[in-house]
Each structure stands twice: as structure tokens, then as C-alpha cells.
Amino acid sequence: MGPRILLVDDEQEFVQTLAERLQMRDMETSAVFDGPAALAQVQSHPPQILIVDLKMPGMDGIQILKQVKQTHPGIQIIILTGHGSEQDKILCMHLGAFAYFQKPVDIDRLITAIRQGYETILSNEQKTAPCDRYPETGSWQP
Amino acid sequence: MIPLHRLKPAFWDLPDTAGSHSGLNLKRKWKLIVLVTAILSLSPLVIMTLVDFSLTRRTIETEANTGMRTSLNTIAAMMSASLAEKPMVTGAKTLWDKTFPHLNTGMHNDLFLMDNTGRLLTPSYYYEAFGSRTILDAGLFTGPDGIVHIQAPDGTPLLAGYARVTHTPLILVQLRQADWLRDLWLKPRLKLLWFLCASIGFILLSIMGMATFLVGRIHTSERRRIEALHHEEHANRLASIGRLASGVAHEINNPLDIINQKTGLIIDLLTLGKQARPDQRLLPLAEDVLEAVKRCGTITRQLLDFARHMEPCVEQVDMEEVISQVLALLETDARDRGITIHVPPVPEIPEFACDRSSLVQIFLNLGENAITAMGKNGTLTIGVFHEKTDLVTITVSDTGKGISPEDLPKIFEPFYTSRTDRWGAGLGLAITYGLIREMGGDIRVKSVMGKGTRFTLTLPVKAARQSTSDGSLQLPGADMPVQSTSVSDDTRGDLYAKP
Structure with missing residues (x-):
């Protein structure tokens, strides 16, 4: 079983299609369309990989990145945006993002990053007990 | 030799570069500056020189004439005293030969005696014929003494000073060439005149140089101003293009990735999916779309590179x-x-x-x-x-x-x-x-x-x-x-x- 992924983007057509493509590659993927929904899902059903757009109405990607890194530092966050500048990239990487992609993204590069993020999680899990690290994840076992 | 066109200021022939009026105006400005400055600086100089000229001339003439009259009067007085008791004409001649044989020095100082009928008693340079009665009109000499302008028989203009010897019909006459006086004051003045001309030339050159420099400065700053305006306009226009471009690039990236993912999904469905026998043409078509998306992506990325500020x-x-x-x-x-x-x-x-x-x-x-x-x-x-x-x-x-x-x-x-x-x-x-x-x-x-x-x-x-x-x-x-x-x-x- 692949990693659990949460996609956050206000472009509904985009996230749904991307989610479908990731699912076809054996990744458990769900999609939400705004920041609050994403945070709620992170609370209720935390993913391992979070893919976030930067520019969204209401809550933007940077805020989501900050909040999720505070509450769930173990989640690997990938930024996927059409609006990124070099400063945004530096800021996101500084805030703890795992990777940063500019749209349009090549699916293979995205998947490579997802796998790398997943492997990082797995190697972290081996060092720490999963239940200590992710108390909310409940029954999930790597 | 200095090529003349190098001396010509840049604004002289350039009606086009700095705007048509400004070029013409500058030329006129230059002429105006040169004219006004030249008049202001040269007119006092010229006026003073002219006044000095005529003053000097008058002074020298007066002095020379006074000197001539005084000396003639002195000689006349001496003769008058000596001739008081002697026979008039022969006495005068004897006295002249005895006392003043060297006074007549020829053309520059022709001193002689005549009587009031016009007859010469002693030799004269200009009126050689001794004893001739026809030559010098005694009527010219009206007063007891004076200076008059006459003409010699050969046409030379002469200055004649005369003094009557009192109690006798004798007149003492001194002839000098009329330009003798002019020579006296004009020659040194002419040297000064050269100096004056040189100064005027130098002043005019300086004025022209100054005017060229000043108008050149005006021209340069005017041109800079126009260029600056032009450039600012240009820069603003380009800055807006840049902002627009990066905005467009950002906005296009989102729909572009929708096309990207949708096409990717089609390819996924065709390759990973379980459809039995898809149309053979579909896959290359979808790949063409992806290729086009990549091209768009390259362009938007270049646009953002261009607009980036790292x-x-x-x-x-x-x-x-x-x-x-x-x-x-x-x-x-x-x-x-x-x-x-x-x-x-x-x-x-x-x-x-x-x-x-x-x-x-x-x-x-x-x-x-x-x-x-x-x-x-x-x-x-x-x-x-x-x-x-x-x-x-x-x-x-x-x-x-x-x-x-x-x-x-x-x-x-x-x-x-x-x-x-x-x-x-x-x-x-x-x-x-x-x-x-x-x-x-x-x-x-x-x-x-x-x-x-x-x-x-x-x-x-x-x-x-x-x-x-x-x-x-x-x-x-x-x-x-x-x-x-x-x-x-x-x-x-x-x-x-x-x-």
C-alpha cells in the first residue's frame, strides 16, 4: 500500500484529476478545495503527504504549511503552485516544506518527490515508535 | 589646418535631434547673445577711443599752431625792432641774411619774408621765383598774425603761419605741409589703433566662445531632458509589460496544469487502464497535447524568470x-x-x-x-x-x-x-x-x-x-x-x- 495523500487546491478540476491519477498509481489520495477543510481533514484523518497550492481564497498555502508543521511535524508537505516566485520557494523550504513545484508539473517528478517523502517518513518511523510520533493515526501501521 | 566643421558647435546644424524649434532657437539665441554682449562690451571701448582720438588731435593741433604763431611773432617783433631805423626792403634783406640765414630749412619749414603786395623778399622753397610779384596773395593774411590753409603752385596743400612785422609792410610767413600736423599725432595713434583692433578681435572671439559654450550647455541639458523623458516613458511602458507578463504567466499556469493532468489521466487510462482495445491514435494525440503543455510551461517559466527578483x-x-x-x-x-x-x-x-x-x-x-x-x-x-x-x-x-x-x-x-x-x-x-x-x-x-x-x-x-x-x-x-x-x-x- 502506498502513502496516504491529501491534495489541497481551489482548482477542483485539477485536484480531482490529479487525485485520480495518483489513485491509479496505488496511492490513497483524497482532495479538498480550501484551507479550513484541509486542516479539518488533517485533524480527523491525518495524511502522510500533503500537497498544497499556495494561492487559495481564504487561507493560503503558507498558512496551512505553518499550522500543519506546528501540529503535525511528521507530515511531509509538497507545495504545488502556479504563482510561486523564488522568494516563495525559499520561504516554503524554510518553513519546512519537503518539495516545491511550479505548475504545470510533470507527474513523474511529482511521484518521485512523493516517494522520497514517504521514504523519509518510513525511515523516521523506524527510529521512533509510530504511536508516539503519530498518536492520531490509530490503527495505521507502516 | 583646422577643419572648420570641427569648430562648429553641435547645436548649429541640428534641427532634428533636439526638436525642430529648439535647434533654430538655439542658433538665434547664440546670435543674440553674441550681438548684445559685443555691443555692450565694445561700444564704450570704441567711443572712448574715438573721443581720445579727436581730443588728442585737437590738442596737438592747437599746441602746434600756438607754437608756430608765438615763434613767428617773436621773430617779427625782433625784426620790427631792428628795422625801425633802416631802409625797409634792403634793410630787411640784410637783416635776414645776417640774422636768420639758416631758418629756412626747405619743404618742412619754409620761412621767408614778403611784403604786403605779395612780393617775396627772401627765398622760399615753395615760391622759388625770388622777386616775383604774382605768387602769394597778400590778401590771405588779413590779421596781424594767424594760420591759414593755402595751396602751393604745385598743388601741395600747405599750412601758412604769418605775422606782420609792425610798422613795416613786411609779412613773415612760415609754410608747412598740411599733413605735417597729422603726421605728428596720427602715427603714434595708428600703433594704438592696431592694438585696439587686436583687442576687439580678441573680445569678439571670447564672446563667441562664451556664447557657444553657454548655448552648448543649454543644448546638452535640453537634449538630456528630452532623452530622460523619452526613457522614462519607455521604461514605464516596459515595466507594465513585465508586470502584465508575469501576471499572465501565473494565471495561465493553473488552467495549464488542468490540461496537463487531464491529458495525463487520458494517457494513464489508455496505458494503465483496463480498456480492451483503445483507438491507436488516441495515445499519440494525448502525448502531443502534453508536449504543447510543456512548451507553454517553458514560456511561462521563462516569463517568471524574467520577472523574478532573486x-x-x-x-x-x-x-x-x-x-x-x-x-x-x-x-x-x-x-x-x-x-x-x-x-x-x-x-x-x-x-x-x-x-x-x-x-x-x-x-x-x-x-x-x-x-x-x-x-x-x-x-x-x-x-x-x-x-x-x-x-x-x-x-x-x-x-x-x-x-x-x-x-x-x-x-x-x-x-x-x-x-x-x-x-x-x-x-x-x-x-x-x-x-x-x-x-x-x-x-x-x-x-x-x-x-x-x-x-x-x-x-x-x-x-x-x-x-x-x-x-x-x-x-x-x-x-x-x-x-x-x-x-x-x-x-x-x-x-x-x-x-
Whole structure:
């Protein structure tokens, strides 16, 4: 079983299609369309990989990145945006993002990053007990 | 010999460059300045000289005449006393021969005695015929003494001073050439006149020089003002284009990725899906769409590169190493096209510091452009010169087809491209220009159709970061470094001359 992924983007057509493509590659993927929904899902059903757009109405990607890194530092966050500048990239990487992609993204590069993020999680899990690290994840076992 | 056209000020014949009225106005201004200043400064000089002239003349004439009369009167008085008891005419002659034999010195001082009938008693230079009665009209000499203008028998104008010898019919006459007096005052004055003329000439030259300088300054500042206005307008226009471009690029990226993912899904469905026998044409079609998306992605990325404002990391840079890195990147392409890359020895510039990646980018952009311009066969020359301590000059010259004078002013504008292949977004030189301006440098271009193009960059040795006030991109425009070279023999020669 692949990693659990949460996609956050206000472009509904985009996230749904991307989610479908990731699912076809054996990744458990769900999609939400705004920041609050994403945070709620992170609370209720935390993913391992979070893919976030930067520019969204209401809550933007940077805020989501900050909040999720505070509450769930173990989640690997990938930024996927059409609006990124070099400063945004530096800021996101500084805030703890795992990777940063500019749209349009090549699916293979995205998947490579997802796998790398997943492997990082797995190697972290081996060092720490999963239940200590992710108390909310409940029954999930790597 | 000094060529006259070099002396001519720049504003004289230039109604076109600085605007048609301003050129004419400047010429008129110059004339007005010269005229007014010349009148103001020369008229007192001339007036004073003229007054001095006539005063001197009058003084000298008066003095000379007074002297003449006094001396004549003295002699007359002496004769009058001596002749009181002697027979008049013979006595006078005897007295004259005895007392004044040497007084008559000829043409310049013709002193003689005559009686009041006009008969000469002693010899005269001008009235030689002694004893003749016809010659000198005694009626001219009316008073007891005086000075009158007469004419000699040979027509010479003469000045005649006379004094009557009292108690006798005798008149003592002294003749001098009329211009004797003029000689007395004019000759020294003429020397002064030369000096005056020289001074007037010198003053006029100075005035003209000053006026040329002043009007030249006006002309220069006027031209600068017009250029500045023009450039500002240009820069503003380009800045808006840049902002628009980056905005468009950002907005296009989102729908572009929808196309990307949807097409990707179609491909996934066709390749990973469980559909039995999909139409054979579908997969290549979907891949074509993906290829087109990639192209769009390249263009939007270039646009964002162009608009990006990255803090450059200024570090010590080894120019030679940078060039060898660039050469490594350009070599394959150049070799395939039969193009020679020539790099003269690079001077050591130990303290040279700048953003290394920007420098590489600049070299790559210019090098790639040059290779594209040459097509097949040619020479690309990259020269580095360190002649001024604080500046590095870099030239990138090709032997390609050149840039037409109409296109030359546009080459640094974003989206300008002459490339017909589909990958050129026309941002290479705009980005290059932005990078060079960020480094505090400058770029100029010279091109001759059919001969080639040379870009000349000047970079400060210590990179001074120029940050734009709004933190946005640095765009071409403010002083567009374009120098158009028309195809004429005198410019052709220096195109490839080393600076």
C-alpha cells in the first residue's frame, strides 16, 4: 500500500484529476478545495503527504504549511503552485516544506518527490515508535 | 589646418535631434547673445577711443599752431625792432641774411619774408621765383598774425603761419605741409589703433566662445531632458509589460496544469487502464497535447524568470573559470554547426566579485544568441578586458547575419524574437539586460548587416547591487543601450576592432 495523500487546491478540476491519477498509481489520495477543510481533514484523518497550492481564497498555502508543521511535524508537505516566485520557494523550504513545484508539473517528478517523502517518513518511523510520533493515526501501521 | 566643421558647435546644424524649434532657437539665441554682449562690451571701448582720438588731435593741433604763431611773432617783433631805423626792403634783406640765414630749412619749414603786395623778399622753397610779384596773395593774411590753409603752385596743400612785422609792410610767413600736423599725432595713434583692433578681435572671439559654450550647455541639458523623458516613458511602458507578463504567466499556469493532468489521466487510462482495445491514435494525440503543455510551461517559466527578483549572491568570481564553464556548455552546439569559439587570454582580475550564476547566464544567453545568429560556420569571440581598475569590459562578437537598424532598438525588449523555431520566447536578451543592470553594469550593441554583431558589456569590478524601489524586476528601458550602426565604410572598419 502506498502513502496516504491529501491534495489541497481551489482548482477542483485539477485536484480531482490529479487525485485520480495518483489513485491509479496505488496511492490513497483524497482532495479538498480550501484551507479550513484541509486542516479539518488533517485533524480527523491525518495524511502522510500533503500537497498544497499556495494561492487559495481564504487561507493560503503558507498558512496551512505553518499550522500543519506546528501540529503535525511528521507530515511531509509538497507545495504545488502556479504563482510561486523564488522568494516563495525559499520561504516554503524554510518553513519546512519537503518539495516545491511550479505548475504545470510533470507527474513523474511529482511521484518521485512523493516517494522520497514517504521514504523519509518510513525511515523516521523506524527510529521512533509510530504511536508516539503519530498518536492520531490509530490503527495505521507502516 | 583646422577643419572648420570641427569648430562648429553641435547645436548649429541640428534641427532634428533636439526638436525642430529648439535647434533654430538655439542658433538665434547664440546670435543674440553674441550681438548684445559685443555691443555692450565694445561700444564704450570704441567711443572712448574715438573721443581720445579727436581730443588728442585737437590738442596737438592747437599746441602746434600756438607754437608756430608765438615763434613767428617773436621773430617779427625782433625784426620790427631792428628795422625801425633802416631802409625797409634792403634793410630787411640784410637783416635776414645776417640774422636768420639758416631758418629756412626747405619743404618742412619754409620761412621767408614778403611784403604786403605779395612780393617775396627772401627765398622760399615753395615760391622759388625770388622777386616775383604774382605768387602769394597778400590778401590771405588779413590779421596781424594767424594760420591759414593755402595751396602751393604745385598743388601741395600747405599750412601758412604769418605775422606782420609792425610798422613795416613786411609779412613773415612760415609754410608747412598740411599733413605735417597729422603726421605728428596720427602715427603714434595708428600703433594704438592696431592694438585696439587686436583687442576687439580678441573680445569678439571670447564672446563667441562664451556664447557657444553657454548655448552648448543649454543644448546638452535640453537634449538630456528630452532623452530622460523619452526613457522614462519607455521604461514605464516596459515595466507594465513585465508586470502584465508575469501576471499572465501565473494565471495561465493553473488552467495549464488542468490540461496537463487531464491529458495525463487520458494517457494513464489508455496505458494503465483496463480498456480492451483503445483507438491507436488516441495515445499519440494525448502525448502531443502534453508536449504543447510543456512548451507553454517553458514560456511561462521563462516569463517568471524574467520577472523574478532573486537576491544575487555576490562572491569572488574567477572569470577564466566562468568562461571555461560557459564554453563547455556552448561547445557541442558550436561544433555541430562548424563554429569556432575564440577566446583571447583572459586577464587576471583578482578582486572581481559578482553573482556567479547571473554572469554564467549572461554569457550563455549572448553566446547562444550569437551561435543562432551565425547558423553554420563563423567565429564567436569572447573577449575580457580589464583596462580601468574599477571596470571589466566583456565583448561577445559574432560573424552572423547582423541585426537590422530597425530591429536594433527592440532587441532588449521582452518578447522580441527573430527566431522562427518554436522555443524562442524572446526573453533571453531582456533577461540578460536585467541581470546586467542588477549588477550595476551596462550593455551596448553594435551591428552591421551581413558582417556581424558585437555586444559590449561593462561590469563594475565590485558588483554594486542596484535594487529597484518596488522590489520588482529590473526591466530594459531606462537607458536602452542601443547603438545603431549604419552600413558605411568608416564604421565597418571598427566593428571588429579591439576596444
